Amino acid sequence: xxxxxxxxxxxxxAPSGAPDPTTPxxxxxxxxxxPLHLARRIPDRVFAWLLLAPALLFLAGFxxxxxxxxxxxxxxxxxxxxxxxxGHYEYMVNDPVFRRSLINNLVFSxxxxxxxxxxxxxxxxxxxxxxxxxxxxRLAYFTPAMLPVVAAAAIWLLFYxxxxxxINRTAEAIGLxxxxxxxxxxxxxxxxxxxxxxxxxxxxxxxxxxxxxxxxPELNEASTLEGAGRWYHFRRVIFPMLMPTTLFASIVGxxxxxxxxxxxxxxxxxxxxxxxxxxxYYIWQxxxxxRQPDYAAAVTVVLVAILVGLALIQIRLLDRRIxxx
Amino acid sequence: xxxxxxxxxxxxxVEVATAWLLGALWIAPLLYVFWAALREPAxxxxxxxxxxxxxxxxxxxxxxAPFDQYYLNTVLLVTGLTTAQIVxxxxxxxxxxxxxxxxxxxxxxxxxxxxxxxxxxxLSENFRLVSLLGLQDTIPGIGLPYxxxxxxxxxxxxxxxxxxxxxxxxxxxxxxxxxxTLWKVYxxxxxxxxxxxxxxxxxxxxxxxxxxxxxxxSDESRPITVGIVRFLSPETGIDFTSLTAGTVIVVAPLLAVxxxxxxxxxxxxxxxxxx
Numbered sequence: 001x002x003x004x005x006x007x008x009x010x011x012x013x014a015p016s017g018a019p020d021p022t023t024p025x026x027x028x029x030x031x032x033x034x035p036l037h038l039a040r041r042i043p044d045r046v047f048a049w050l051l052l053a054p055a056l057l058f059l060a061g062f063x064x065x066x067x068x069x070x071x072x073x074x075x076x077x078x079x080x081x082x083x084x085x086x087g088h089y090e091y092m093v094n095d096p097v098f099r100r101s102l103i104n105n106l107v108f109s110x111x112x113x114x115x116x117x118x119x120x121x122x123x124x125x126x127x128x129x130x131x132x133x134x135x136x137x138r139l140a141y142f143t144p145a146m147l148p149v150v151a152a153a154a155i156w157l158l159f160y161x162x163x164x165x166x167i168n169r170t171a172e173a174i175g176l177x178x179x180x181x182x183x184x185x186x187x188x189x190x191x192x193x194x195x196x197x198x199x200x201x202x203x204x205x206x207x208x209x210x211x212x213x214x215x216x217p218e219l220n221e222a223s224t225l226e227g228a229g230r231w232y233h234f235r236r237v238i239f240p241m242l243m244p245t246t247l248f249a250s251i252v253g254x255x256x257x258x259x260x261x262x263x264x265x266x267x268x269x270x271x272x273x274x275x276x277x278x279x280x281y282y283i284w285q286x287x288x289x290x291r292q293p294d295y296a297a298a299v300t301v302v303l304v305a306i307l308v309g310l311a312l313i314q315i316r317l318l319d320r321r322i323x324x325x
Numbered sequence: 326x327x328x329x330x331x332x333x334x335x336x337x338x339v340e341v342a343t344a345w346l347l348g349a350l351w352i353a354p355l356l357y358v359f360w361a362a363l364r365e366p367a368x369x370x371x372x373x374x375x376x377x378x379x380x381x382x383x384x385x386x387x388x389x390a391p392f393d394q395y396y397l398n399t400v401l402l403v404t405g406l407t408t409a410q411i412v413x414x415x416x417x418x419x420x421x422x423x424x425x426x427x428x429x430x431x432x433x434x435x436x437x438x439x440x441x442x443x444x445x446x447x448l449s450e451n452f453r454l455v456s457l458l459g460l461q462d463t464i465p466g467i468g469l470p471y472x473x474x475x476x477x478x479x480x481x482x483x484x485x486x487x488x489x490x491x492x493x494x495x496x497x498x499x500x501x502x503x504x505x506t507l508w509k510v511y512x513x514x515x516x517x518x519x520x521x522x523x524x525x526x527x528x529x530x531x532x533x534x535x536x537x538x539x540x541x542x543s544d545e546s547r548p549i550t551v552g553i554v555r556f557l558s559p560e561t562g563i564d565f566t567s568l569t570a571g572t573v574i575v576v577a578p579l580l581a582v583x584x585x586x587x588x589x590x591x592x593x594x595x596x597x598x599x600x
Contacts (some may be wrong), residue, residue: 040502045426047503052432055417058473059435063442066450073450119347126344133345138589140348143355146583147576148532154557155354158361164565166357197350208597230336251440262534262550266557280446280535283473287449288539292559296449303446311441316435322344 067304068320073299088298098299100274101282103187108278112196117249119201120241124208145203156195157182160267165320182268185275192263192276200256204249211245212238248312249312258307278304337511355576362569389567390572391544392494395552398464399531402548406468407526411519414477419507422485423493433482439475445536452539462542470536477522484515484597501586521597524590531579549575 042050077085092098101209123141127134144152159166160181168178181191215238223233261281270277270285274317278284279299368377420426421433444451451470452461460466488511496506512519534550541547556564556571583590 039504044424044503047427048424049419051416051420055413055473055478056432056435058413058469059439059475062444062451062454062470063439063447066444066454067442068446069453070450072445076376123344123347126340126347131341131344132518135588137348138591139584140352141581142587142591143580144351146528146579147355148534150532150534150550150554150557151572151576155358157557158358158565158568161356198354202351206591206594209591210597211374213595255441255443259445265534266540266554280448283448284535284539287452293449293453300449304442307441307446308438311438314441315437320432 025223028036067301070297070300070304072297073294074301077296079292086250088295091295092302097274097277097282101277101279102302104276105258105278106195107189108193111252112193112200112257113250113253115193115244116197116201116253117204119197120204121208121246122213123205125199125238128209128212141205142202144199145201145206147199149199149260149262150266152195152199153266156191156263157200157267160191182276183272185273188268188272188276192267195263195267196257196260200253204253207245207249207252208242211242216240247314247317251310254310259302334366358572359570362573363563366566369544382566384572385574386567386574390552390555392549392552393434394544395547395549396578398546399548399550402464402468403527403530404470405464406530407523409468409472410477410526410586412480413473415507415512415519417473417478418481419511421482422488423511436475436478442477444470444534448535448539451536455540461540462546464546466540467537467546467548468530471530474522474526477526480518480522480597481515484518485511488514511514517593518597520593528579528583 074088075084075086077083077087078091128139129142131137144148147155162168162178162180162183165181167181171178179187181187219237219241220233223237228236258278259280261278261284264276264278264281268276270281280303283296283299283303286292286299345378362382363378363380365377365379365381417436421429421436444488454460455466455469458469460469490516492510493506496510501509531548532550533548534554536555537548537551541551544552553575556567
């Protein structure tokens, strides 16, 4: 990929082929002088790097450098001395809390992302039509996504309360047994997943509304003319046309599901018995309350490895879309 | 054509009904919180709208913490950060979209990887780094790790790619320098993307919690989401009225702005090419 553009004719950049300031063309810009004039003499390639420098400096400074320093810290042998080793990783493999957090996080991602996306797609398709109260519906779907996760978590904390929570009161009213939703290891993770789906579906819906706008209207007309059923039209036209949107939404959703742990702080603190601990929450717990920064760094390395792996898959999938569109 | 008019009409109705049911489900929790926050504690859970309305909950929570300071901190943080992200992102995206230079593709792959790696993932390392710079417990310390946004660079690069080369050539023939071309040709065309990114960024950083929690200690630098958590945390036992009133205090301003501006928000989002 790195050499892709260097070998192909510069079709995408050719039209903009700026006059090289070192050729006589540059002298045509005659009357202007001063510092800007000097800046014009910088070759394009140097100029481009100057434009990139500040952004790259900050990106590298707060992701690459700390990733390397996390790797370094994670290799410090636990205990005394400054010897290098895999002690933290050995401990991690047998650490039940780490395993619990990893499994929880995977389950959490694999459920919340597809479900949110399916609901978001349905929402967008339903309100992309001319139905009464469309603006109101759009507001209703999207508003939860505007809330801070801590506020969304507080709202659902209220609903899940065993004694006065709305869910248990409703359940009891229709003769069902109430549950301590956030207090039982079996129900706590699903409870958090429902909260998260509620919170993010409206945000993905926006992506899908944008995606639906990009479908050429001729396709809808063609379907109508041929008397295609609604389900058939969805399966053969809408769904395939929305694939790039789905890809983008799943990337955003997956990334969120690994970095978004605010609700654990508000709702459960990882409990009961670590049943709702997620990777990043465990990193925070190890680094700060438990004061084991080197062990936290080791868990960080695992999380970064997962995310880089996902990013590479994503680049492979996006590659075609970006380069050959 | 066996599928005549009767069937689509029925499925239309089912669809509209589903849409409204989903809408009610999605908005109900929020309405419930506003309802409970404005009720006297004794009647908060009773559905009798004739009596029991009060502002006491909001007032007592508001007075229990320096919310004016929290709001000010949040506004300073969010405006400064979003501006910096857009400036840095515009420059970088221009370089990536406009010029061919050695290492460009490697830089672009690097930016794509950054879409997944966020500063808060590297919590303890960034904490060490920002503390080393002497910025612990300051507003710049909260913002610094986010100053360059990979998402901003990525989105702007995509929309800069769509700028017609005729316009660029015309600008250059008229003697525009490279930065003038950026400002006069590229930026106006990418305005919907910039607005959409700005809105996403503002709401993200307004709502961000974990990193500000770690890097701040005092009320002087804390943003609202961190400041409020003491009312939302279950550790002290659930105080129903503080919980709902606290939630309302956090969400009300952003929600008000959003409800007023939501049409423009959604439209600029859809025109921005984020999809």
